Amino acid sequence: MGRVTERRRVIRIRDGAVSTRPDTLVAEEPLEIRLGGKPLAITMRTPGDDFALAAGFLVSEGVLASAAELANIVYCAGATGEGGSNSYNVVDVRLADGVPVPDISLERNVYTTSSCGLCGKASLDAVRTTARWPLDTSPDTPVRIEPATLSTLPDRLRAAQRVFERTGGLHAAALFTTDGELLDIREDVGRHNAVDKIVGRALQQGQLPLSSCVLMVSGRASFELVQKAVMAGIPVLAAVSAPSSLAVDLAVETGLTLVGFLRGTSMNVYAGEHRLALSAAASTD
Template sequence: MSRVTARRRTLRISPNGTITRPDTLAVEEPLEIRTGGQSLTVTMRTPGADIDLVHGFLYAEGIIDTAEDIVSARYCAGTDENGQNTYNVLDVQLRTPVPVRPRPFLTSSSCGLCGKTALDEVRTRIRHPIPAGSPRIDVHTLAKLPTELRSRQQVFDATGGLHGAGLFTADGEAVAVREDIGRHNAVDKLVGWALRENRLPAQDLILMVSGRASFELVQKAVMAGIPLLGAVSAPSSLAVDLAADAGLTLVGFLRGETMNVYTGEDRIAL
C-alpha cells in the first residue's frame, strides 16, 4: 500500500541559525472513485482506509444505504515512476448501478448550491432522524474529548499535518479514530467503518473533529444519525442552520472546559 508519510529536505531557520535536514510530511494523493469502471469523483486524501472512505462517501451522498450495496471494491492498475502500484484508483461495483454523470456533491464547497437549497437537499436524503434528547453527555466528559482524540492521532505526531476524527461513547470511550489530510475524508473513513461494522445509525455515539465544523461535516454526521458533533474550532453559519434543522447538537471552540454550544444544548449535562 501507499505510504502515509514521506520525507523531504527542508531548510530549518531559527534564532539559533539554520540547518538542512529531512522533515516528515503527511502524504497527499488523489483517489479516483469509479463505479462500474466509470469515474464518479476524485478526492485528495492520505492513503489508508480507502475502502472505508469510499463506503462513507457513497453513504453520505445517498448513493448506498447499506454495506451490502457494494458488491466489490478493487484497486485498478496504476504505477509510479518505480513501477509500483499507486493504489489511487478504486473501482466499486454496486448492487444496483447508478448512472454516472456530473453531479453537485453536497461535500463540495464549489457545488453552487445556496444555503436553502443545500438544507433541502440534505432533508431529502436523511435516512435516520436524530432522536430528541439522547444521548446526554456530561460537560466534563465532553471537555476531555479533544485530548482523547489528539492522543490517538499517531500520524499527526509524526507530521503535524493531518486532521483527526473520532467516534466516542457518551462516557468518553473511543470507539474508532481516523486521520486524513482532508477533514471530510477523515469523517468519511469513520462513517464507512461504522457502516461496514453495522453501527449505523450511530445514534448512541459522538463525533469529535480536530478542526472547524463546516456544513459538509454536519451533513455527514446527520446522514449517519450521529446526534452530537464537537469541534475544536468554529462552525460556519450554514453548519449551525443544518444542525438546528436536523436536531443535532453542535459544539464549537471545544478547548478544555470552555466551549460554545450552538444547537441542541439539552444533550449537555452541566
C-alpha cells in the same frame, strides 16, 4: 501503497543558527472514486483506509446505508504510475444486486480538495430529504452527554493521533461513546476524508446508524462535516474550532447537537442543546 508519510530535506533556522535536516511530511495523493466503473469524484487524501473512505463518501451522498448494499470495492488495475506499477489511487465501488445506481452526471461528478469537501453542494433540503436515519429531535431523546465529558475529548483525540505527532500536518476524526470512550479514530490531510473513513469503517462493520455516538473533529465544523454526521445517524458533532453559518443551519434543521470551540472546559453549543446535561438554564446575555 498506503504511504502515510514521506521524508524531505529542509533548512532549519533556530535563533539565527542554520542547519539541514530531514523532516517527516504527511503524504497527499489524489484518489479517484468510481461507482460501477464510472468516475464519480476525485479527492486529495492521505493514502490508507481508501476503501473505507470511498464507502463513507457514498454514505454521505445517500447511496449506501448498510454493508448489505455494498458488493465490493477494488483498486482499479488501470491505475498505473511510473514503471507500470499500480499507483493505488483509483478505486471502483460496486453496489449489491438490486441497489439503485444514482445517475452520475456532471452535476454529481465533483472534485473535492483536502480542505473544503463538497464545496459545490450546499443544500439543506438535499440532506434533509435523503437522510436514512432522521435524528431524534425530542427533548426526551436517550442520547445525553455531560459537558465535562465533552471537555475531555480534544485531549483524547490528540493523544491518539499517531501520525500527527510525527508530521503536525493531519486532521483527525474520532468516534466516542457518550461516556467518553474512544471507539475509532482516523487521520487524513482532509478533515472530511477522516470522517468518511470513520463512517466507511462503521458501514463495513454493520454499525450504521451511529445513533449513540459522538463525533469529534479537529479544526472547524463545516457544512460538509455536519452533512456527513447526519447521513451516518450521528447525533452529536463537536469541533475544536468554529462552525460555519450553513453548518449551524443544517444542524438546527436536522436536530444535530453541534458544539464548537471545544477547548478545555470552554465550548459553544450552536444547536441541539437538549442532548447536553446542563445544570442550569442558559443565560441570554
